Amino acid sequence: MQFESLQxxxxxxxxxxxxxxxxxxxxxxxxxxxxxxxYQKKRFYLEQSGRRxxxxx
Amino acid sequence: xxxxxxxxxxxxPFFEISERCLPWLGGLALLTLTVGSIWSLLFVPGDYQQGxxxxxxxxxxxxxxxxQSSYMMMATAAAVFLIWRIKLADVAVQAIAPIGASITFLxxxxxxxxxxxxxxxxxxxxARLTSTLVLFFLFVGIMALRSAMENRNxxxxxxxxxxxxxxxNLPIIKFSVEWWNTLHQPASFTLTEKPAMPVEMWLxxxxxxxxxxxxxxxxxLMRMQTQILSREYRSDWVARLIExxxIExxxIExxxxxxxEQNNAV
Numbered sequence: 645m646q647f648e649s650l651q652x653x654x655x656x657x658x659x660x661x662x663x664x665x666x667x668x669x670x671x672x673x674x675x676x677x678x679x680x681x682x683y684q685k686k687r688f689y690l691e692q693s694g695r696r697x698x699x700x701x
Numbered sequence: 702x703x704x705x706x707x708x709x710x711x712x713x714p715f716f717e718i719s720e721r722c723l724p725w726l727g728g729l730a731l732l733t734l735t736v737g738s739i740w741s742l743l744f745v746p747g748d749y750q751q752g753x754x755x756x757x758x759x760x761x762x763x764x765x766x767x768x769q770s771s772y773m774m775m776a777t778a779a780a781v782f783l784i785w786r787i788k789l790a791d792v793a794v795q796a797i798a799p800i801g802a803s804i805t806f807l808x809x810x811x812x813x814x815x816x817x818x819x820x821x822x823x824x825x826x827x828a829r830l831t832s833t834l835v836l837f838f839l840f841v842g843i844m845a846l847r848s849a850m851e852n853r854n855x856x857x858x859x860x861x862x863x864x865x866x867x868x869x870n871l872p873i874i875k876f877s878v879e880w881w882n883t884l885h886q887p888a889s890f891t892l893t894e895k896p897a898m899p900v901e902m903w904l905x906x907x908x909x910x911x912x913x914x915x916x917x918x919x920x921x922l923m924r925m926q927t928q929i930l931s932r933e934y935r936s937d938w939v940a941r942l943i944e945x946x947x948i949e950x951x952x953i954e955x956x957x958x959x960x961x962e963q964n965n966a967v
Contacts, residue, residue: 678916692934
């Protein structure tokens with residue numbers, strides 16, 4: 645462990661805002677890239693099955 | 702060999718095999734990236750010159766490497782589509798473009814945030830940064846070109862040609878730090894040479910690079926799957942999947958019944 649306290653970890657010698665904004669942004673970009681196709685796949689199944697059920701009626 | 706390519710190269714086997722691979726690939730990506738992030742944030746010693754700002758490297762460098770190699774993969778898929786007309790290659794081109802664009806954006810933005818405390822500026826118009834910005838515009842251009850064209854075949858061919866022509870940008874990015882004077886340092890982490898930093902610094906970087914690649918293939922397979930579904934929605938095997946994964950009649954009946962019971966209870 646490189647840091648003595650949580651305070652020190654968050655500040656990172658004054659570079660904290662830079663470091664954490666990069667890490668948070670990276671997580672958002674990576675997670676977004678996985679969630680979007682997941683959502684699209686789910687929506688495809690729901691829309692198509694809805695359409696098929698309407699066609700059957 | 703050809704038989705194998707033919708089998709794996711057609712949509713249905715590809716979809717089924719990737720369905721089986723995805724949980725493992727995704728889990729491994731999550732594990733590697735989590736370990737790498739904790740390692741690089743908490744346990745890597747700070748740089749004697751840059752202090753803790755150096756930790757930005759553990760996101761910036763993998764993103765930059767992946768940005769370039771994902772373009773290379775997209776261009777390869779584009780060439781395969783142009784030469785052999787394999788549809789799955791076109792699906793891959795379409796799937797890589799948005800992932801590549803977002804990763805290139807990440808490389809640019811993280812570099813910019815790193816530049817502020819180290820160089821004293823968010824941005825300089827030097828060769829490395831400008832050519833990476835061009836890479837971002839290439840990815841976005843390929844997405845825009847496809848969405849602008851109605852016909853799928855001609856859209857596929859046009860984007861594939863643009864992707865192949867854009868490869869010229871990759872050596873420019875790579876050698877920009879050697880050909881021109883720039884604030885950006887030359888690569889300190891390559892496949893062929895000994896890294897210019899101690900092992901406790903480059904080992905977590907290697908973990909992050911592997912994690913980014915695992916993430917890339919996870920996202921790629923997922924996007925290709927949704928592309929395949931929407932392209933093949935008329936075929937029987939997709940119909941069966943829709944039946945299995947869509948609104949189930951049982952599910953609706955259950956929820957109606959459930960609500961009725963709730964009302965009775967009130």
